[in-house]
Amino acid sequence: MASQTTFFRSISRLYPHVRPIIPRLLLGLLSALLASVVALAIPQVLRVLVNSSLQPGGNPQTVWASAGIILLLGTAEAVLVALRRQFVINPATTVETRMRNSLYGHLQDLPVAFHDRWGSGQLLSRAMTDLNFLRRWMAFGAIMLVVTTLTVLIGIAAMFAMSWQLALIFLAAALPIMAYGFRFRRRFSKVTRRSQDQAGDLATTVEESVHGIRVLKAFGRSREALENFNGQAEELRQTEIAKARHQATFTMVVTLLPELALGAGLVVGIMLCTAGDLSIGALVAFFATAAVIAAPVEFSGMLLAMALTAKSAVDRHFEVMDAENTIVSPAEPRRPEKLSGALTFSRASFAFDDAPDKPILKDITLEIRPGETMALVGVTGSGKSALIQLVPRLYDATGGAVRIDGVDLRDFDVAELRRIVGVAFEDTTLFSSSVRDNVLLGAPEATAEVLDEALDVAQAHFAYSLPDGVDTLIGEEGLSLSGGQRQRIALARAIAARPRVLALDDPLSALDVHTEELVEARLRTVLKDTTTLIVAHRPSTVALADRVALLEDGTITAVGTHADLLARNQHYRHVIASLDVEPKDLDTELSDLEDQAEEATR
Incomplete structure (x- = not known):
């Protein structure tokens, strides 16, 4: 396993992959941030409306103007949210595809010794689940984490401008949230990594069971295999429950404390209005602003969990990418002028x-x-x-x-x-392709005559009687064929390469005795x-x-x-x-x- 790294050090390793799409990500970030600013502007319209139009002798036309402004701001917010999605979704999927292709290419290059040590399910979960999550985090989680943070900071600044007394009450709730956040980050990181590793082990078990289904059935071990799978699945379930419990507790804290602060702020705000130190419009705008930033605060638990899961996914991805390929070509390869094959x-x-x-x-x-x-x-x-x-x-x-x-x-x-x-x-080992593709794996440009000769030497004439002849798809690992048939296809593959x-x-x-002869x-x-x-x-x-x-x-x-x-x-x-x-x-x-x-x- 890789050594523990900080969040920013892990995430920074994505930079070479993300660099080409940074302009699009920044546009998406700007769109999301402007949407939040527009949302924060609506309470200020309400403040003006309450302080002017709703007072005795106020102009009724101002109500319609304010309603029109709020409608325009709401429409602008919706358009900006749609633009954020348009800016980031396509580039994020491109990064995901490139990283997946890079991982697959690296797996092809790594020596057999590496694959001897790694379960196929672990590699599969890294290639599919982890990269899929990273794409969603880049397109949504990372941007919204930044926007949420800035929205809260801007909102609190606006609160201080309206009433520093009420803002201090609201801000006091943030201190225990920050203290608990450090504890949550440490615990959630560990349980997230454990969950992802257990999911990889479970995928390995499924793959082994499917490939070995004949052996399990022949020896009557299907029930024991199911019990073993149930045990692993239960461990994963308990880990996921632990994840949910940590996240639920954090969400409860970040929801409850601001609500308590707002309750206390309401009492203090009424007292300030009674004393003439705060206008009713400012009080309304303060609580409207608090309502706007309440959602991001409550949302922060999920966003933080996504960020920590993304860090774990990055670490797992680069555990494979950092594996050294020890079997490489020299800087200046040699080759005999005339190859005899000694x-x-x-x-x-x-x-x-x-x-x-x-x-x-x-x-x-x-x-x-x-x-x-x-x-x-x-x-x-x-x-x-x-x-x-x-x-x-x-x-x-x-x-x-x-x-x-x-x-x-x-x-x-x-x-x-x-x-x-x-x-x-x-x-x-045969691949889920046609007989032709399997035989010509080492000589893809070979002629039909080479294919026919290889099949003839290996006595694999049965290939011509398959439903689609040599173009018949033989299924995963060739399990639709008998052991002797698979072996003859593999022998034909070695012969067709003409080494x-x-x-x-x-x-x-x-092979049976006659075929062997x-x-x-x-x-x-x-x-x-x-x-x-x-x-x-x-x-x-x-x-x-x-x-x-x-x-x-x-x-x-x-x-x-x-x-x-x-x-x-x-x-x-x-x-x-x-x-x-x-x-x-x-x-x-x-x-x-x-x-x-x-x-x-x-």
């Missing part, structure tokens, strides 16, 4: 930032020749997936180096590197000129490789052909014996579990 690990090590003393990979030394397919095998937890993710710089090696054609990956332009390296993961280096994290695990046969042809590092969890995948690297406790302990390692390495024989012979389609397994659960309840 992949080399030179004493490469890797540890997560929060556990630097517990490396996942240690002194990895491995050379994969251009066009060679290298299988990576090892028991669960040996670091295979971590090694794969070093190749496209999803993570950076914390020691040693990873090179392509002798050039350190950190010396490549990041975008260029990720065009050179293609990746397919075991846990496939020089291909990193595959067990991309065939969800067809895919492997086509891959041998397609990968003949592509350097490939493939994590293998099945013997059939190992057979696809030219050589095999054995990973044990984060270290490469043996490299050779499959037959060679079988003959001379006992641990390799143990690993091969433990590999799955049959594929695992998790969607099929979950469907079977659902069927079993339904049968058990009949």
Whole structure:
């Protein structure tokens, strides 16, 4: 979490975003301020009316003139309020959109390590709820807070001009309000931040439950998930109640004390009128002015709450924007003149930032020749997936180096590197778009022939039989497809990018034996000129490789052909014996579990 900052220091961070619209905001502020001044002018018209026209022998025509002036002032106030809205709404929405785009772009640039630590709901609440509130505060809350303050000051000055005795009584009520305001600000800031964080956690829970609905249903944990959600929702409800309680108490204070002051002022005012020290018109104008500024005073509780919530929203926004992108392109990127695709690990090590003393990979030394397919095998937890993710710089090696054609990956332009390296993961991620868009994600300008070839190699011919063929929308994360279908689309995506280096994290695990054989046969042809590092969890995948690297406790302990390692390495024989012979389609397994659960309840 970010350290505590003052209100003005936090809000000042909005200046670069707000600077282009400052003229429009100032016009909106001026319109709102003039509207308040016009409202304060109406009591002065009443003062003149009471002191002149309503006295014995007064001119009746003055009443009609005063009524006309009040009508004009009221109309002017309404027009000025409408102008305020026109001046600020469009620019404020523009700032909101730009900040949201900036946040999204920054999230795209931030390394995977950042997303490992942050819940998706927290990021979603910052991108949507917080920025939406900031837009409303810029367009309304900030302007009205300034206008309210100035209105009260101008109104009190006018009160002093009419009767300093009554003004002092009214002003005396402001002192306890100011004292309580400091206490309110401190308490409300804490509870507001807690509420926004809890809302982000709740959004994360909803997203996880929706994405994992099959697992929850298959294991019969829907009720437990609901109970957990109810607990989080109740915590948020209690926090919101605490917010409302603090705000209600402050509103009560800022409403009650001025009303008590006005009651006392009425008694004193009548006494002053009786003594001849105050005219009746001045007394009427004083209380009319008090009525005008009463609404802003009562409104100040909500405006202060909005300001404190805006401060919290700014702090939460810049917690993300201040996160450093550690995986960046160098000032002067390098690239081999002729790219062959030789992949080399030179004493490469890797540890997560929060556990630097517990490396996942240690002194990895491995050379994969251009066009060679290298299988990576090892028991669960040996670091295979971590090694794969070093190749496209999803993570950076914390020691040693990873090179392509002798050039350190950190010396490549990041975008260029990720065009050179293609990746397919075991846990496939598809997007709510068409099959075509998902396959051509890494090659958006590719021709239809490239799409057809990629689908053919991945044996994803089912795509043509979908309702709209390859233009069929496959739904969120591709959950409308089976696990094997999703995996084939992901494999086709890696192939369509036509990379020089291909990193595959067990991309065939969800395929049936027959489909796997067809895919492997086509891959041998397609990968003949592509350097490939493939994590293998099945013997059939190992057979696809030219050589095999054995990973044990984060270290490469043996490299050779499959037959060679079988003959001379006992641990390799143990690993091969433990590999799955049959594929695992998790969607099929979950469907079977659902069927079993339904049968058990009949």
